[in-house]
Amino acid sequence: MFLQKRRRQIFVNGVDSFDLIGGIPSLAGSVSQRACSFCGARVVLYPITDALHVVHGPIGCAAYTWDIRGSMSSGSELYRNSFSTDLREKHIVFGGEERLYITLMELINQYSPSAVFVYSTCIVGVIGDDIQSVCSEVNKIKCIPVIPVMVEGFLGTKKDGYKIACDAIMNLIGTDATKKLSLYNINILGDFNLAGELWILAGYYKKIGIQVLSSVTGDGKVKDIQNAHRAALNVVQCSGSMMRLAKKMKEKYNIPFIKVSYFGVEDMSIALYDVANFFQDEKLVENARVLVKNELKNLLPSLEFYRRALFKTKAAIYVGGAFKAISLVKALKLIGVKVVIVGTQTGNVDDYKLLKSICDDGCIIVDDSNPVELSEFIKLTKANLFIGGVKERAIAYKLGLGFCDHNHERKLALAGYEGMANFAKEVYETVNSPVWQFVRQYKVL
Amino acid sequence: MLLRHTTEKEIDRKALTINPVKTCQPIGAMYAALGVHRCLPHSHGSQGCCSYHRSMLTRHFKEPILSSTSSFSEGASVFGGSSNLISAIDTIFTVYDPDVIAVHTTCLSETIGDDMAQIISKAKEEEKIPKNKTVIYCNTPSYIGTHITGYSNQLSAFVNFFSISTPKKRNVVNLVAGWMEPSDMREIKRISRIMEARTILFPDMSDVLDTPLNGKFEMYPSGGATIQEITAIGDSKFTIGLGAYSTENACVKLENKCKVRFEIVEIPIGLKATDRFVISLSRHANVPIPDILTEERGRLVDLIADNSKYFYKKRVALFGDPDTLIPLIEFLLTLDMKPVYVVTGTAGNHFNRSMQELLSEKVSEAKYKSGECADMFQLHQWIKQKSVDLLIGNTYGKYIARDENIPFVRFGFPVTDRPGNNYFPHVGYVGASNLVIKILEKILDHKDRTCHESKVEFQM
Structure with missing residues (x-):
């Protein structure tokens, strides 16, 4: 059932002793759960709400990324539209540059956006359209940033797309310096405001006395991002997508960064303390202490109920990024759930080392898995809860497992203390749903 | 307002597509191939294509969608995807054991010029295809046609590879x-x-x-x-x-x-x-037409007659695919409704001719458009110029329905935000009755919610 070639990507904690490898290309022919680099860049940049996002290619790449991310906006809804050059055969033969140029001019006239991102696709890479020169020409005429995102799908996995997205954002940063700053300010990197999570975090920071100068990219606004180079600190979540940007901003603007996770009580509190401590102002640290204390006072008693109710639950995790997986393992521990399978699409060797250290013996750790493997693991471990994304949801339900969406389509905020309460509730609700009894007893008699 | 940028005044567009009413060929090929027992669709291109199609189909059907990919890298896009496909075939038969692999191409593999027939025969020579197993292919470049074209091409490929005529009819x-x-x-x-x-x-x-939920994951139901x-x-x-x-x-x-x-x-x-x-x-x-069917037809007619006053001259906007739009519009006319705006991203004379035949006399003000730039933006502009009583289309219509406060019947692909497509058919007399009920519920709910208090009636 398991491919010999994948043996270094599947690891049983406490039994195996090799280094679990990650980040290698998927085996051709596998039913991989991974997407392409275009997808990576598209999902990272998509939440910049007042920019135009134009896909230069055949219609599919634009159609499939149209409003697919539950990333919320406090202002413009422009980003939720799908704009495409809809390349046809004649453009493949004769080139699509002119069509791109006309599209951009038509679009900018219609919408007067703050900035434009132009995404290349596989086909554009092969026919060799010079997107960069079209963008710079339109930029000259229209006097707004028109940023090429050269992210042909075949370049690699989603993770490779993240890097290219970071480079595109770097092109925007530093092009404006008019936003008013308060004494203590940060950029939040790597939160995408799914189910309004950014707003919860910004609320915490505000209570402590820290301004969120810009968010990259959840509820993102072009002007804020243009000003991002003026922040004192970059606070990076979802390290897979945004570390490159943090490093580049350190290099170019000398802005230090810290890595945080907002998921789970422990990590959330550490994040707030780390940021408060950074500014070396006792007042901020005291504010953080009060905030954490108050939040925990409300939250912990309510978690006790779930911990007692969930102690027999065994969870399988299969998510995109390793950072998310690590936080999930910790958060599940807090509510008494045992993690028996944990896998990621884009983890690397170091991520997996860390995962090994926090997982129990017997836990299966897997890189770039597929439905057949996952369903076998579930049979082996008798997991009764699955945490994953859209493609895993249907499989989990078919197996009669509770499911919790921890991907783009989640409807409940899972970040922060509020998020932890939501998460516990969601896990409890799905695991204890009365529907599963009818799966266990499938036949009437 | 989610679509606050849509203007009433139509703008002249030559190249720009805003919010399409179509997608690309390969997803159609994938869907068609899922309708063949123990067949695994295979996407010959970058990983994203396969992942997108699977996600979109999963969102619509709420079912696991299995399909493999050649996982093109930069190397493959320069030197061709031959070795990727051959090793993919090997992997698929070893691990997933389908009876048939239905390969469909992508814009990438088409443009670099991969010759499917040649690659598959090479796989055969290298003995990567086990006995009694078959690999078939169809060409589905994304820059020609739409998802409907891909569906059609996949069906032709099945006929081409498998159908045989013997003397025994x-x-x-x-x-x-x-x-x-x-x-x-x-x-x-x-x-x-x-x-x-x-x-x-x-x-x-x-x-x-x-499929029913029985606690098992079946790769091939x-x-x-x-x-x-x-x-x-x-x-x-x-x-x-x-x-x-x-x-x-x-x-x-x-x-x-x-x-x-x-x-x-x-x-x-x-x-x-x-x-x-x-x-x-x-x-x-x-065979004769049995009484059961005649009675189903009669119940449909009864249902229409009972409610005919609610249909009369109601203005309807529709978007979707031609094969379903054409009979649906004919049915709306049967109900005495007025289909006034129709768009589809799938071009073709048959659609335009059918619209002409169906609408030119009965709904002289009707506007319809197919092919390039026939998109949701165009439809929304028409609606802004003169509104409608009902919108029918896939989930992407919800933005327009909300902004313009129009009753909205979900119909077509994809419907990602409401269940029911797997339960209640839209075809046949029973399906038509389902449709009538769906339309009535939306229109009457809207009326009850928005009309003046004095006009709320207990019975209708």
Whole structure:
């Protein structure tokens, strides 16, 4: 059932002793759960709400990324539209540059956006359209940033797309310096405001006395991002997508960064303390202490109920990024759930080392898995809860497992203390749903 | 307002598509291939294509969608995807063990010029294809046609690779299913059964994409047309294609290859289209139309009569795919409604001609558009110029419906935010009744919620 070639990507904690490898290309022919680099860049940049996002290619790449991310906006809804050059055969033969140029001019006239991102696709890479020169020409005429995102799908996995997205954002940063700053300010990197999570975090920071100068990219606004180079600190979540940007901003603007996770009580509190401590102002640290204390006072008693109710639950995790997986393992521990399978699409060797250290013996750790493997693991471990994304949801339900969406389509905020309460509730609700009894007893008699 | 940027005034667009009413070929090929038993669709391109199609189909059907990919890298895009596909074939038969791999191409592999026939025969030479297993392919470049074209190409490929004519002819009528829901296919089979017609339905997604939850994950569920059936359609006495855009090519191919004559009828949505389908099946299978069906038709007529005053002259805007739009619009006219705006991203003369025939006399103010720039933005602009009483289309219509406060019936692909497509068919007399009820509920709920208090009535 398991491919010999994948043996270094599947690891049983406490039994195996090799280094679990990650980040290698998927085996051709596998039913991989991974997407392409275009997808990576598209999902990272998509939440910049007042920019135009134009896909230069055949219609599919634009159609499939149209409003697919539950990333919320406090202002413009422009980003939720799908704009495409809809390349046809004649453009493949004769080139699509002119069509791109006309599209951009038509679009900018219609919408007067703050900035434009132009995404290349596989086909554009092969026919060799010079997107960069079209963008710079339109930029000259229209006097707004028109940023090429050269992210042909075949370049690699989603993770490779993240890097290219970071480079595109770097092109925007530093092009404006008019936003008013308060004494203590940060950029939040790597939160995408799914189910309004950014707003919860910004609320915490505000209570402590820290301004969120810009968010990259959840509820993102072009002007804020243009000003991002003026922040004192970059606070990076979802390290897979945004570390490159943090490093580049350190290099170019000398802005230090810290890595945080907002998921789970422990990590959330550490994040707030780390940021408060950074500014070396006792007042901020005291504010953080009060905030954490108050939040925990409300939250912990309510978690006790779930911990007692969930102690027999065994969870399988299969998510995109390793950072998310690590936080999930910790958060599940807090509510008494045992993690028996944990896998990621884009983890690397170091991520997996860390995962090994926090997982129990017997836990299966897997890189770039597929439905057949996952369903076998579930049979082996008798997991009764699955945490994953859209493609895993249907499989989990078919197996009669509770499911919790921890991907783009989640409807409940899972970040922060509020998020932890939501998460516990969601896990409890799905695991204890009365529907599963009818799966266990499938036949009437 | 989610679409606050849409202006009433139409802008002249030459190149720009805003919010498409179509997607690309490969997803159609993937969907069609899922309707064949123990067949694994395979996407020959970058990983993203396969992942996107699987996600989109999963969102719509709420079922696991299995498909493999050649996982193109930068190297493959320069040197060709031959070695990727050959090792993919090896991996697939080793791990997933399908009976058939249905390879469809992508814009990338098409443009770099991968020769599918050559690669597959090389895989055969290298003994990567086990005995009794088959690898077939179809060309589905994303820059030609739409998802409907891809569906059609995949069906033709099945006929091309499998259907055979032997001297032994069988008294069977082939039913080639256009792009419809598994629940619709189930209903077509039920109609055939009660008519006691001997038929083969192909493709058949029922019991593949609407399977019961029994605690097991089946890579290949029990449903789907079998390879034996697709082989045998070459010996059938007649073929009825349901929907010109999605099935005509396959029917033509079968006629050329196996001399099985065919007729194209619309997908049986609505009263008249169902009449035509039932008559055609009755004639070619040489079976009478049973009373059960006549009674179902009568109940539909009863339902329409009871509620006719709520349909009269209601203005409707629609978007979707031609094979379903054409009979649906005909049905709205049967109900005495007024389809005033219609867009589809799938181009073709048949659609334009049908709209002309159906609408030019009865709804002189109707506007319709197909192909390039026939998108949701265009539809929204028309609605802004003069509003409608009802919007019918896939989930992407919800933004317009909300902004303009219009009752909205979800119909087509994809419907990602409401269940029901897997349960209630839209074809046949029963399906038409379902549609009537759906439309009425939306219109009357809207009326009850928005009308003046004094006009709220207990009975209607």
